Amino acid sequence: MTLLTPFSKVPELNTATILLVEIEEQLQSKLADVIVHYENEFNVNVRLARKLPLPVENKESRPRIDLIVFIVNLLSERSLQSVESSLNHIHSDYFLGKVCFLVTDARCGSYTQDRLASVRKLAASHQCPVICAEHRTADGIHAAAARLLSILKMSAGMSPIPTTALYLSTLTRCSATSDLEED
Amino acid sequence: MAELSNPIGLAPDQSGEADSTVSSASNRSLRLAEKEKKKSEADPFGLAVKYLSRVEAGTVVRGNDELERSLVVVETVALSNGLHPDVIRMLLDMALSLNAGTANCTRVLKFLIPATVVPQEAIVRGVSWLCVGKMPMNAQVFFVRWVLTVFDLIDCKDHLRSIYGFIFSFVTEENLCPFICHLLYLLTMREHVHPYRVRKLLDIQAKMGRQPFLTQLLALYKVFRPDLVTVSVPSRVRTGFKNYNAPWKVSLSAVQRKNKGAVLDEQSLSLDVKEKPLSRKRKLHHLEIPPLSSVFDSNSKGKVFGLQELRSFKQLLENIDNIELPAQMGSLLGSALSLHYLDCVQDESAFLRLNFWLGHSLQEEFLLCPVDGSSDNTSEACRFLSTILSSQQFLQESFSSTESFLYKFLSVWDGCLLRPQILDLLSDIPLMPSFYMRKLLFEPLKQLYFTSTVFFKCSVIECLNNMLVKWLTWHSVSVVKGGLDISLNSNSTMAMSLSGFMDSVMELVRFVGLLASEGLRLENCHVLLLNQTLAFYETVCDMFLKFSLPLIIMLPAGVFYPALFATESVSVDRLGYIMYRYRKNLTLAKRQEKQREQTFHISRNTYKEFNRNLQAMVNSMWNSSWCLPGSDLEIDKDLIALSKVAEPWCRFDLIHHPALFSYAIEFHQKAISLVTSSSYSPPSLVFAQGYNELLLDTQLDVTSQYHVEDHLTMLSLTLQAVHLLSFCCENTLDERMLHFALQTSLSVLTRESHRPLHIVGTRT
Numbered sequence: 001m002t003l004l005t006p007f008s009k010v011p012e013l014n015t016a017t018i019l020l021v022e023i024e025e026q027l028q029s030k031l032a033d034v035i036v037h038y039e040n041e042f043n044v045n046v047r048l049a050r051k052l053p054l055p056v057e058n059k060e061s062r063p064r065i066d067l068i069v070f071i072v073n074l075l076s077e078r079s080l081q082s083v084e085s086s087l088n089h090i091h092s093d094y095f096l097g098k099v100c101f102l103v104t105d106a107r108c109g110s111y112t113q114d115r116l117a118s119v120r121k122l123a124a125s126h127q128c129p130v131i132c133a134e135h136r137t138a139d140g141i142h143a144a145a146a147r148l149l150s151i152l153k154m155s156a157g158m159s160p161i162p163t164t165a166l167y168l169s170t171l172t173r174c175s176a177t178s179d180l181e182e183d
Numbered sequence: 184m185a186e187l188s189n190p191i192g193l194a195p196d197q198s199g200e201a202d203s204t205v206s207s208a209s210n211r212s213l214r215l216a217e218k219e220k221k222k223s224e225a226d227p228f229g230l231a232v233k234y235l236s237r238v239e240a241g242t243v244v245r246g247n248d249e250l251e252r253s254l255v256v257v258e259t260v261a262l263s264n265g266l267h268p269d270v271i272r273m274l275l276d277m278a279l280s281l282n283a284g285t286a287n288c289t290r291v292l293k294f295l296i297p298a299t300v301v302p303q304e305a306i307v308r309g310v311s312w313l314c315v316g317k318m319p320m321n322a323q324v325f326f327v328r329w330v331l332t333v334f335d336l337i338d339c340k341d342h343l344r345s346i347y348g349f350i351f352s353f354v355t356e357e358n359l360c361p362f363i364c365h366l367l368y369l370l371t372m373r374e375h376v377h378p379y380r381v382r383k384l385l386d387i388q389a390k391m392g393r394q395p396f397l398t399q400l401l402a403l404y405k406v407f408r409p410d411l412v413t414v415s416v417p418s419r420v421r422t423g424f425k426n427y428n429a430p431w432k433v434s435l436s437a438v439q440r441k442n443k444g445a446v447l448d449e450q451s452l453s454l455d456v457k458e459k460p461l462s463r464k465r466k467l468h469h470l471e472i473p474p475l476s477s478v479f480d481s482n483s484k485g486k487v488f489g490l491q492e493l494r495s496f497k498q499l500l501e502n503i504d505n506i507e508l509p510a511q512m513g514s515l516l517g518s519a520l521s522l523h524y525l526d527c528v529q530d531e532s533a534f535l536r537l538n539f540w541l542g543h544s545l546q547e548e549f550l551l552c553p554v555d556g557s558s559d560n561t562s563e564a565c566r567f568l569s570t571i572l573s574s575q576q577f578l579q580e581s582f583s584s585t586e587s588f589l590y591k592f593l594s595v596w597d598g599c600l601l602r603p604q605i606l607d608l609l610s611d612i613p614l615m616p617s618f619y620m621r622k623l624l625f626e627p628l629k630q631l632y633f634t635s636t637v638f639f640k641c642s643v644i645e646c647l648n649n650m651l652v653k654w655l656t657w658h659s660v661s662v663v664k665g666g667l668d669i670s671l672n673s674n675s676t677m678a679m680s681l682s683g684f685m686d687s688v689m690e691l692v693r694f695v696g697l698l699a700s701e702g703l704r705l706e707n708c709h710v711l712l713l714n715q716t717l718a719f720y721e722t723v724c725d726m727f728l729k730f731s732l733p734l735i736i737m738l739p740a741g742v743f744y745p746a747l748f749a750t751e752s753v754s755v756d757r758l759g760y761i762m763y764r765y766r767k768n769l770t771l772a773k774r775q776e777k778q779r780e781q782t783f784h785i786s787r788n789t790y791k792e793f794n795r796n797l798q799a800m801v802n803s804m805w806n807s808s809w810c811l812p813g814s815d816l817e818i819d820k821d822l823i824a825l826s827k828v829a830e831p832w833c834r835f836d837l838i839h840h841p842a843l844f845s846y847a848i849e850f851h852q853k854a855i856s857l858v859t860s861s862s863y864s865p866p867s868l869v870f871a872q873g874y875n876e877l878l879l880d881t882q883l884d885v886t887s888q889y890h891v892e893d894h895l896t897m898l899s900l901t902l903q904a905v906h907l908l909s910f911c912c913e914n915t916l917d918e919r920m921l922h923f924a925l926q927t928s929l930s931v932l933t934r935e936s937h938r939p940l941h942i943v944g945t946r947t
Binding site for chain 1: 598633707
């Protein structure tokens with residue numbers, strides 16, 4: 001099994017690469033569009049995938065991936081399952097602040113709440129942040145893109161101040177939510 | 184009223200009476216009476232009504248032509264113009280008594296269309312006929328359906344409510360149950376909810392299953408008395424009550440339309456018949472504040488007073504004991520008078536019902552319903568939240584339902600949707616124990632904060648600052664009242680001890696300290712963020728003096744040093760002010776501690792921390808040595824040497840501080856433009872004179888105050904003067920120029936010093 005590793009390649013100059021993983025390919029391209037057109041101090045490459053592992057053929061030509069974003073659509077069970085299986089194809093180094101979960105339809109009926117709870121649990125056990133997105137409005141996508149970019153900036157080491165992805169992840173990682181559910 | 188609305192109803196009776204009483208009067212009136220009589224005889228409707236009112240038990244129905252003819256006459260009039268209240272009373276009585284037979288009972292009910300209102304006595308009598316139990320089931324059902332249809336037209340309902348128990352007894356009838364439940368739903372008041380009624384309904388529910396009408400009624404009972412109804416009522420009852428008005432709908436609305444003008448003048452009934460059965464349901468997926476309307480009729484005499492009738496504050500005061508809460512508690516939010524009422528009402532059920540409604544709307548319509556991309560939806564929610572917000576601000580407390588909604592919403596928030604409203608609502612959150620605060624508030628906020636833009640960070644800090652100010656204000660008010668235990672929210676049961684309160688405040692300040700110092704680092708000491716943070720610490724440093732909370736928390740190094748070495752004068756100035764206020768608070772605390780052996784105790788560490796910070800400030804600005812060994816900020820000499828900055832230790836003193844540089848430049852520009860004319864005097868004299876003038880202008884006496892109190896004040900004053908002078912001396916201005924420069928600088932300075940911007944002393 002080929003693992004995706006964060007530190008095996010030399011980064012390109014002034015360039016950060018973000019990988020959006022979504023099985024249903026609904027939000028992916030819209031989000032990618034916004035990210036690419038967002039004004040940035042550095043170049044941003046967006047890569048799209050339906051699931052991991054990535055195909056072996058262009059492994060060599062693929063740039064170093066600085067941030068993996070798993071997009072989970074809470075309305076579909078399949079989306080969560082595919083993310084769970086994809087997680088196995090990532091090297092553990094990625095979990096030092098280079099993986100993030102993006103959740104859509106978080107406020108859509110009570111039955112998505114259970115699924116949200118399991119996403120949170122998954123994220124908490126992998127020490128990753130969970131970001132909720134209002135993917136139905138342009139504003140929502142824009143906001144989500146901005147937040148992803150701010151994480152990417154840290155995880156790709158583009159930030160001018162001395163900080164690391166690991167450090168940021170100690171501040172943003174999702175905590176276990178068992179106590180929250182009581183209220 | 185009778186005279187007004189009545190060419191058809193009372194006329195025959197009146198003329199009849201006139202007939203007998205006036206008989207002895209003059210000829211002329213006799214003639215008139217005769218005329219009247221003729222007229223009434225010519226009026227078939229009058230005759231028909233007269234006949235029908237005389238129908239007694241045992242009248243032959245089959246083949247009775249006169250009865251048939253009368254019914255037809257009345258029917259046509261009823262369907263075209265509606266019937267007068269008295270006629271309705273009479274006909275209803277006749278029909279339900281079955282004097283004209285069973286078949287005619289439903290027939291009469293079918294054309295019982297009121298022209299104006301339905302007298303409640305008629306309904307009460309009808310219910311009594313129901314109790315007699317002679318009527319066949321379908322007639323009973325038909326009668327209740329008719330009552331439901333004309334419910335809004337019943338003139339007042341207090342008698343009807345007083346026979347609530349009788350009506351309730353019919354719920355056991357399986358066929359009647361849905362309709363009776365609906366009627367009860369419309370009639371129920373708080374005092375009607377009793378344990379035995381709840382039990383009965385639960386029994387029926389066990390027998391019939393979860394019928395929507397039963398659930399709906401139980402839900403209403405639960406709103407009134409949550410202590411009695413312990414079963415969980417599903418929050419989403421889609422199908423409440425059905426429409427029963429089919430047989431009357433068309434003719435009723437036609438008659439109503441016809442009479443609408445006249446009726447509206449007379450009384451303020453809502454006559455939109457079509458919407459009537461829906462009036463107590465909300466549209467799904469719509470957040471809106473319903474209009475004020477009463478459950479009961481607006482013109483029930485004297486006893487109760489609907490909120491929608493209030494027009495002035497005076498009226499509210501006069502009727503404050505007789506006010507009836509509206510049908511939908513949400514409508515309270517829309518009107519200022521209702522909020523006044525809500526503010527002083529002691530009845531807990533008002534808040535309970537309001538919270539129930541609000542919680543339900545927020546949860547169902549907003550939290551669990553995604554925006555489908557239309558801006559409509561969002562703007563509706565925006566308006567709704569703004570209304571809640573303004574109501575909360577009016578009442579100066581938050582609703583517990585918005586609070587729990589916010590905790591849920593924070594965990595799914597994208598940090599962008601309705602940001603201003605959400606953050607404003609958040610700042611209204613009342614104090615809670617520190618443990619819950621960490622779990623419910625700080626965790627989700629932290630995750631949002633660190634992944635969002637600098638502007639979001641600023642607004643979060645601002646929101647938390649507002650929150651702190653509100654908490655402290657509550658505290659200072661409750662201290663004035665003399666209670667040590669603070670129950671912050673009048674309708675929450677949570678009372679908090681002073682130590683619990685201090686714990687929570689400490690937790691909040693500590694949390695903002697973390698957000699601010701890390702945020703400043705990540706955002707490279709963004710000016711806006713720094714200033715929001717300093718605004719927060721302006722609140723924190725004054726907690727003891729301003730809000731009499733015996734707690735002083737120093738600002739963390741992560742905020743102190745960025746402010747001290749900031750490149751804009753606002754931040755440096757704010758820091759000076761904050762240090763100055765800290766000192767005031769600490770000296771007062773120390774004095775009180777010595778004098779009165781106060782129970783509270785500010786830890787020595789706080790004093791030490793303050794002294795260390797002050798030392799760092801003085802060292803860097805005054806003594807030109809900002810990186811002394813042993814202080815917080817210690818950098819290896821060789822490392823600094825690598826930067827090749829000349830005299831690095833004095834880069835942050837008064838003369839060279841980058842934040843103050845802008846003043847020097849401004850002065851320099853002005854000076855050059857003013858060099859044209861002047862008299863000559865030696866520079867040292869100018870210096871002394873100028874400096875004294877400056878001090879006089881800011882109303883500080885050099886000799887008495889310099890060594891005593893306001894070291895910081897003096898510091899920042901001298902800072903200005905020395906800075907400017909040194910700038911002049913250092914540069915290549917000739918003496919003549921210097922003189923002018925000084926004069927202008929003084930004028931600039933005195934003008935500037937009245938702004939609360941950069942001289943600490945002027946704020947006191």
